[in-house]
Amino acid sequence: MHFSSTVLALAATFTAANAAQKGYKGFNTGSTFSTGANKQQVDFAYEMKAAQELPNTDGAWTSVRLYTMIQGGTTDTPISAIPAAIETNSTLLLGLWASETSDVFQNEINALKNAITQYGTAFTDIVTGISVGSEDLYRASINGVGATPDQVVDYISQTRAAIKGTSLEGKPVGHVDTWDAFTAAANTAVISAIDFLGMDAYPYYQPSSPGGNAIGNANTTFWKAYTDTVGAAQGKPVWITETGWPIVGDTDGAAVPGADNARTYWQETICHALANDINMYYFQLQSSQGQVVNPDWGIKPAGDIVNEPARFELTC
Ligand SMILES: *[C@@H]1O[C@H](CO)[C@@H](O)[C@H](O)[C@H]1NC(C)=O
Ligand SMILES: *[C@@H]1O[C@H](CO)[C@@H](O)[C@H](O)[C@H]1NC(C)=O
Numbered sequence: 001m002h003f004s005s006t007v008l009a010l011a012a013t014f015t016a017a018n019a020a021q022k023g024y025k026g027f028n029t030g031s032t033f034s035t036g037a038n039k040q041q042v043d044f045a046y047e048m049k050a051a052q053e054l055p056n057t058d059g060a061w062t063s064v065r066l067y068t069m070i071q072g073g074t075t076d077t078p079i080s081a082i083p084a085a086i087e088t089n090s091t092l093l094l095g096l097w098a099s100e101t102s103d104v105f106q107n108e109i110n111a112l113k114n115a116i117t118q119y120g121t122a123f124t125d126i127v128t129g130i131s132v133g134s135e136d137l138y139r140a141s142i143n144g145v146g147a148t149p150d151q152v153v154d155y156i157s158q159t160r161a162a163i164k165g166t167s168l169e170g171k172p173v174g175h176v177d178t179w180d181a182f183t184a185a186a187n188t189a190v191i192s193a194i195d196f197l198g199m200d201a202y203p204y205y206q207p208s209s210p211g212g213n214a215i216g217n218a219n220t221t222f223w224k225a226y227t228d229t230v231g232a233a234q235g236k237p238v239w240i241t242e243t244g245w246p247i248v249g250d251t252d253g254a255a256v257p258g259a260d261n262a263r264t265y266w267q268e269t270i271c272h273a274l275a276n277d278i279n280m281y282y283f284q285l286q287s288s289q290g291q292v293v294n295p296d297w298g299i300k301p302a303g304d305i306v307n308e309p310a311r312f313e314l315t316c
Contacts, residue, residue: 020237023277024091024128026063027051027285028242031072031079034288038072044084050305051285052088056315065093065241065281067134069111076107078115082123091126093198093241093281095176098133098155099146105155109162116166124167128279131174131198131241132156137181137190138200149187156193172196176241179225183232197233198241198281201225203265204295207253214254215261218245219268239279243269247287247311249295257295263312271316 032038051061071077085092096108115123132155139146163169175190176198203218211217229238245265246257273280286305287298299310
């Protein structure tokens, strides 16, 4: 009895948590290539066009998630993904890098304010949300180089103060972290402080999940992580901000990279999220350029990502 009412309550929460979502479809993109070279406007625009031209997707992949507001190689110049998004009619899930001391984090705030001044509503109209931080709580729990919950809460309030009275006010302010950082009791103050949760979950990296990390269990593992996060979300929407299945790389326990398995993951897990209009930022569009990484998650191989074929079928 108790069990089934919990399940019903969770199902109702799941629906409430998703009702407000708009089904944004996008990819994660860093400010640098894996070689360390800084991406420029032309590089971001190229990725955005490649995403919109992905075969069999009806041009639906029009959003991009950023990790920082700062253009690589500068102190607080707005990242050139902003003019690239304006140019390509893309939307942006902004990110402020929060695993820093307060004085360094101030550069993120300054870049955010500079972007509002420089680009105005052409910029603010295309913002889907603002994430303060990325996996900071997870990293702090693993090796101490992230940020504490108190620090993240402080940076969230600094961000809210920075956008108050600007055309960004009213955009949802969230935090991105691994699903198990959100379900950890120590981090509930962060959830109380945000408008949405950005959840990262990789069944590939979960060999100890019930049923293991073989591709055949990945869909179950992913949605258990999602449902557990929804259960911790205080009724707030849970966006998917990173997930994927690697195409090339080492076997991790029973998890085998490969295009066939990535296709399976897409068809089962990604398509289920899209069918339910859950905001989705996939990891990732392109292989690392100029350097081999292991594992490699790119739907498109390195090089000409506009014209090279996708490594697996993207229909749902
Ligand atoms: C930009 O995207 C919006 C919404 O997807 C669409 O209505 C509009 O026509 C697009 N504009 C251009 C110039 O492509
Ligand atoms: C994947 O998981 C979702 C959520 O539990 C479920 O509805 C769907 O049927 C699953 N897909 C497959 C192919 O098992």
